[in-house]
Amino acid sequence: MTQYLLSTLIWLPIAGGFLTLLLGDGSRNLARWLSLGIAVATFAFSIPLYLGFDGSTAAFQFIERTAWITTFNADYSLGVDGIALPLILLTTFTTVLIVAAGWDVITERTAQYLGAFLILEGLMVGVFAAMDAMLFYFFWEAMLIPMFLIIGIWGGPRRVYATIKFFLYTFLGSVFMLIALIYMYLKTGDYSIAALQQLPLTATEQRLIFLAFLAAFAVKVPMFTITPDGSRELSWLVIALSLIAVVYIGFVALVQQDMKKLIAYSSIAHMGFVTLGAFLAYDIVANTGGVQGAALGIDGAMVQMISHGLVSGAMFLCVGVMYDRVHSRQISPYGGVINTMPKFGAFMVLFSMANAGLPATSGFVGEFMVILASFKANFWYAFAAGTTLILGAAYTLWLVKRVIFGPVGNDHVAALTDLNRREFAILAILAVAVLLLGLWPAPLLDVMRGSTHHLVEQMLSTKLPTP
Amino acid sequence: MTETSFAQFLPALPEIYLVGAICALLMFDVFFGLKKPTRTASVALLLLLGGAVATLISADFGHRQVLFSGMYIADDLATLLKLASFLFVAIALFYSGEFLGRRKLQQGEYYVLVFTALLGVLVLTSAGSLLMVYIGVELLSLSLYALVAFDRENGVAAEAAMKYFVLGAIASGIMLYGMSLLYGLSGTLSLAGLATAFSGPNSLGLILGLAFLVVAVAFKFGAVPFHMWVPDVYQGAPTSVSLLVASVPKIASFAVAYRLLAEGLGEVSGTWTQMLSVLAVLSLLFGNLIAIAQTNLRRMLAYSAISNVGFILLGFVTGTGDGYEAALYFTLVYVMVVLGTFGAILLASREGFEADEIADYKGLSSRDPSLAFMVAVLMFSTAGIPPFVGFWAKLRIIESLVNVGHLWLSIIAVVMSVIGAFYYLRIVWVMYFDPPGDLPRGQPRLALRFVLGLNAAAALGLGLFPDVLLNVCQTVLHRG
Numbered sequence: 048m049t050q051y052l053l054s055t056l057i058w059l060p061i062a063g064g065f066l067t068l069l070l071g072d073g074s075r076n077l078a079r080w081l082s083l084g085i086a087v088a089t090f091a092f093s094i095p096l097y098l099g100f101d102g103s104t105a106a107f108q109f110i111e112r113t114a115w116i117t118t119f120n121a122d123y124s125l126g127v128d129g130i131a132l133p134l135i136l137l138t139t140f141t142t143v144l145i146v147a148a149g150w151d152v153i154t155e156r157t158a159q160y161l162g163a164f165l166i167l168e169g170l171m172v173g174v175f176a177a178m179d180a181m182l183f184y185f186f187w188e189a190m191l192i193p194m195f196l197i198i199g200i201w202g203g204p205r206r207v208y209a210t211i212k213f214f215l216y217t218f219l220g221s222v223f224m225l226i227a228l229i230y231m232y233l234k235t236g237d238y239s240i241a242a243l244q245q246l247p248l249t250a251t252e253q254r255l256i257f258l259a260f261l262a263a264f265a266v267k268v269p270m271f272t273i274t275p276d277g278s279r280e281l282s283w284l285v286i287a288l289s290l291i292a293v294v295y296i297g298f299v300a301l302v303q304q305d306m307k308k309l310i311a312y313s314s315i316a317h318m319g320f321v322t323l324g325a326f327l328a329y330d331i332v333a334n335t336g337g338v339q340g341a342a343l344g345i346d347g348a349m350v351q352m353i354s355h356g357l358v359s360g361a362m363f364l365c366v367g368v369m370y371d372r373v374h375s376r377q378i379s380p381y382g383g384v385i386n387t388m389p390k391f392g393a394f395m396v397l398f399s400m401a402n403a404g405l406p407a408t409s410g411f412v413g414e415f416m417v418i419l420a421s422f423k424a425n426f427w428y429a430f431a432a433g434t435t436l437i438l439g440a441a442y443t444l445w446l447v448k449r450v451i452f453g454p455v456g457n458d459h460v461a462a463l464t465d466l467n468r469r470e471f472a473i474l475a476i477l478a479v480a481v482l483l484l485g486l487w488p489a490p491l492l493d494v495m496r497g498s499t500h501h502l503v504e505q506m507l508s509t510k511l512p513t514p
Numbered sequence: 515m516t517e518t519s520f521a522q523f524l525p526a527l528p529e530i531y532l533v534g535a536i537c538a539l540l541m542f543d544v545f546f547g548l549k550k551p552t553r554t555a556s557v558a559l560l561l562l563l564g565g566a567v568a569t570l571i572s573a574d575f576g577h578r579q580v581l582f583s584g585m586y587i588a589d590d591l592a593t594l595l596k597l598a599s600f601l602f603v604a605i606a607l608f609y610s611g612e613f614l615g616r617r618k619l620q621q622g623e624y625y626v627l628v629f630t631a632l633l634g635v636l637v638l639t640s641a642g643s644l645l646m647v648y649i650g651v652e653l654l655s656l657s658l659y660a661l662v663a664f665d666r667e668n669g670v671a672a673e674a675a676m677k678y679f680v681l682g683a684i685a686s687g688i689m690l691y692g693m694s695l696l697y698g699l700s701g702t703l704s705l706a707g708l709a710t711a712f713s714g715p716n717s718l719g720l721i722l723g724l725a726f727l728v729v730a731v732a733f734k735f736g737a738v739p740f741h742m743w744v745p746d747v748y749q750g751a752p753t754s755v756s757l758l759v760a761s762v763p764k765i766a767s768f769a770v771a772y773r774l775l776a777e778g779l780g781e782v783s784g785t786w787t788q789m790l791s792v793l794a795v796l797s798l799l800f801g802n803l804i805a806i807a808q809t810n811l812r813r814m815l816a817y818s819a820i821s822n823v824g825f826i827l828l829g830f831v832t833g834t835g836d837g838y839e840a841a842l843y844f845t846l847v848y849v850m851v852v853l854g855t856f857g858a859i860l861l862a863s864r865e866g867f868e869a870d871e872i873a874d875y876k877g878l879s880s881r882d883p884s885l886a887f888m889v890a891v892l893m894f895s896t897a898g899i900p901p902f903v904g905f906w907a908k909l910r911i912i913e914s915l916v917n918v919g920h921l922w923l924s925i926i927a928v929v930m931s932v933i934g935a936f937y938y939l940r941i942v943w944v945m946y947f948d949p950p951g952d953l954p955r956g957q958p959r960l961a962l963r964f965v966l967g968l969n970a971a972a973a974l975g976l977g978l979f980p981d982v983l984l985n986v987c988q989t990v991l992h993r994g
Contacts, residue, residue: 118984185900199947207947218935222928362778
């Protein structure tokens with residue numbers, strides 16, 4: 048069974064998604080239960096992946112390999128390391144919550160909604176598990192299709208504009224990465240990521256390939272070790288972009304009138320921490336060769352990424368809970384929600400605290416590690432990153448003050464009903480996860496240890512042709 | 515003097531069979547088809563499937579035979595293209611059956627004209643001399659002119675046919691002139707003879723002759739700036755004829771370009787690859803940009819065809835076997851997907867409602883979910899998004915370009931793909947995001963729906979397992 052564990056995690060939700068699509072809206076409840084069953088089963092299958100994983104080594108595990116396209120010498124090869132594993136777990140975990148969260152909220156085209164999310168889940172696991180660059184690109188681009196439809200059909204106002212923009216931007220970024228991949232493939236004759244990492248590249252080649260990858264995704268960090276010299280040289284660029292994201296976007300979040308937008312901006316700021324931590328590592332190894340500091344930055348980035356997945360997800364869900372009752376995402380129609388929805392208020396305050404990076408929540412661990420690491424690189428990096436603690440607290444607490452606390456704002460708020468059992472269960476599970484990760488992050492850090500050190504070693508390596 | 519035996523003619527069996535089939539179909543229509551035209555349609559389909567069998571019988575896999583004093587080439591490429599042509603024309607006729615009946619176009623002559631056009635395609639796939647190229651091109655073009663004008667009462671169709679004919683005649687003249695120049699320089703009409711005649715430095719005459727031939731090929735492909743007929747024909751012709759014009763002639767154009775340029779004039783590829791690269795970039799640029807502005811689906815598909823032709827030409831621009839292989843793969847994939855797209859238009863249309871405008875597809879996902887799903891698959895495939903086969907086709911072209919160092923051309927190609935994605939996405943958006951209004955609901959027509967489903971499934975299946983078709987293309991061009 049463990050032999051095909053990764054394939055199961057990819058194809059079970061995809062097959063289940065198509066089955067759900069086939070059911071159609073005629074049997075809406077059946078579609079709901081079926082997709083919940085598939086999502087839970089997928090999550091269940093990802094647990095042996097965690098239990099069977101050996102965190103002490105950087106080697107890929109649960110490897111599957113079959114020849115796929117002989118013309119391109121591309122393989123269907125899957126495997127996980129300590130970086131991919133937590134992301135796969137996050138994916139399978141949140142999909143269960145997504146299916147549950149949409150239970151009686153999504154009343155139009157329910158089967159299509161659930162099917163699209165299940166298919167998306169499978170493709171995302173594929174992205175994380177792919178060890179072949181062509182397979183990776185295949186899953187990466189295919190993800191665009193369900194995302195395009197999800198945003199376009201069930202999105203908010205201006206959803207068509209949003210989804211087209213999203214699709215074209217992502218597509219444009221990806222195609223440059225594709226050319227970079229083809230270029231390297233023609234040099235190695237192999238699409239496996241391991242082979243690409245061995246390939247010697249000149250400084251100019253590395254710079255261009257680095258920029259092509261940057262255009263496609265700023266967060267698929269291990270791919271950047273394909274161009275270690277280019278990444279070290281250009282890490283300042285990403286660090287600058289990250290710091291701008293953290294500080295500038297923090298100010299932008301402060302002035303938002305729409306709760307969802309506010310959380311979206313805070314999400315950008317948090318992802319700024321992820322890229323900051325990852326590329327600080329390049330900066331640290333380039334300037335000081337400090338392996339410890341670099342590893343700290345990467346670990347921090349990973350914890351931040353997982354935590355962001357949980358906390359932002361929870362915050363969006365909280366907005367969803369209020370939207371379902373009042374049908375407004377603006378901040379102004381609310382006020383004093385705690386008086387009529389005490390349970391909900393408690394959860395919202397907890398997640399807001401996590402969002403602001405309060406110790407004992409998962410939000411604190413990642414931010415703290417990244418700030419510590421940035422001290423090792425440059426004091427001013429750390430100073431700029433540190434302002435987020437103030438800004439994050441400011442916009443989040445102000446949001447909570449205006450929405451949750453105070454006297455009951457109006458009749459809408461007075462008529463609010465507290466969480467039902469389904470909503471309570473979903474938010475409770477997320478709250479437990481946020482607290483667990485905040486109080487005891489060791490299980491996460493342990494599985495990453497081997498891979499992090501391997502990653503830092505690769506950052507130190509050079510592949511410039513020796514003159 | 516060698517003895518003439520039946521076995522000598524065996525490699526040409528597909529063409530011989532088709533000529534026989536044309537005569538048989540004409541007689542059948544007169545005796546049995548006039549009262550019940552659907553009979554002729556069924557017989558035509560059976561004859562086409564018979565043609566595929568004849569192609570397989572006559573094929574001598576792995577060998578290249580040159581017959582009739584070098585006029586006729588029978589090799590694996592010809593076999594593959596002939597098989598594909600028989601199959602694709604059969605699918606095209608199957609898709610258009612209901613449409614032809616409804617528009618009272620289901621006459622024996624229609625099928626005979628389709629068959630003669632197909633004969634032109636077959637001749638081109640096996641052309642071994644300039645004469646055969648010309649005969650094939652004329653056979654194909656004249657049949658298509660007549661088909662475009664087949665709906666006599668339709669003024670728009672007549673106008674489209676007129677434009678097509680006038681411009682096509684000029685292109686034929688240009689082709690003949692180019693051929694005459696090459697003949698004058700080399701003293702031979704055979705493509706193999708041309709290959710040996712032009713191996714030295716380029717003379718002005720050769721460049722002139724080549725330029726005329728490239729223009730003619732570009733016209734037949736519909737590449738910018740020789741594309742003016744494409745949108746009018748796609749929009750004006752009866753849908754069943756647009757389907758035909760959009761699909762199988764692309765195979766013929768590939769065959770002409772391959773036999774004439776790659777095989778016959780491969781030694782001087784440096785000259786024509788430059789000309790083709792200009793045409794390819796222009797086609798990508800104008801095709802994609804103008805397609806965005808279209809509101810008529812068929813016209814949009816015409817500009818999409820122009821941009822896709824740009825991709826096929828890019829395969830030739832490489833001037834390498836790898837690039838020709840990529841162009842072959844792209845052509846087959848493109849024709850397959852475009853058949854499905856027009857099939858979907860025919861399935862969405864009905865008496866009094868031709869689904870020609872993009873707006874006619876509003877809310878299709880709630881009116882006819884399975885059709886909308888198939889169209890979405892075909893659109894994502896044409897846009898080149900994995901997991902669909904169109905992705906591999908584009909990837910293959912770009913890879914062959916990067917391989918010979920044309921980095922800039924490949925960047926132009928991918929950027930234009932992104933722009934092109936917009937108008938394919940717009941179809942999906944109209945179908946899935948817009949409310950249906952009071953447009954008609956879907957109709958069952960299960961047979962058509964089933965074949966269309968197979969067509970869409972092929973776009974997905976060949977995308978998940980691209981090795982199948984890629985290996986076939988590699989084998990027929992002898993690079994295995």
